Amino acid sequence: MESDSKTKLTRYLEREGIGSVLNDTKWRRLFEELQNFEGALQFQRKDVDEAEPNQDYWDADIYHVFGAWQKIEWLNVRALTVRRRGALVKPEIEDKTPDLAPLLRTHSYYPFFASYSSGLRYPRPECRRDRL
Numbered sequence: 243m244e245s246d247s248k249t250k251l252t253r254y255l256e257r258e259g260i261g262s263v264l265n266d267t268k269w270r271r272l273f274e275e276l277q278n279f280e281g282a283l284q285f286q287r288k289d290v291d292e293a294e295p296n297q298d299y300w301d302a303d304i305y306h307v308f309g310a311w312q313k314i315e316w317l318n319v320r321a322l323t324v325r326r327r328g329a330l331v332k333p334e335i336e337d338k339t340p341d342l343a344p345l346l347r348t349h350s351y352y353p354f355f356a357s358y359s360s361g362l363r364y365p366r367p368e369c370r371r372d373r374l
Contacts, residue, residue: 251291251313273308275345279321281338284361286318320361 276283284300285307300320301307307317321338339361346362357363 247291248312255290255312269308269311272346273304276319277304279342279345281321281341282323284320284322288315288317289313290315314364317364318361319364 282302283304284302285304286295286297286300287307288295289310290313319339319342321342323336323338325334325336327334342362
């Protein structure tokens with residue numbers, strides 16, 4: 243993140259009283275725990291200074307998703323494994339998202355995650371993009 247935009251973001255978050263419920267240490271531990279999760283993880287991320295992302299787009303690159311975590315407004319996490327069975331047959335989908343809850347609960351992240359239609363969501367307190 244460029245220095246000017248980082249300063250602007252920091253000022254906005256301070257002015258609006260918006261803070262992350264996870265500190266640097268918890269973000270780092272969460273990142274490490276998710277790296278070690280048995281199963282494929284997918285993420286959706288919305289930053290405070292960006293428009294809503296495409297709901298059909300899920301990013302499997304954990305390093306991309308966790309870069310510049312200070313900007314995260316919300317983060318969706320799901321664990322789906324898709325097994326293709328042929329061109330004319332629906333793929334088999336194994337959902338390991340319920341297995342994430344015990345992992346998050348063990349490390350004190352769970353209170354910060356809420357159930358979401360297709361996974362778990364970390365929400366930041368409400369903020370308004372027009373005030374950036």
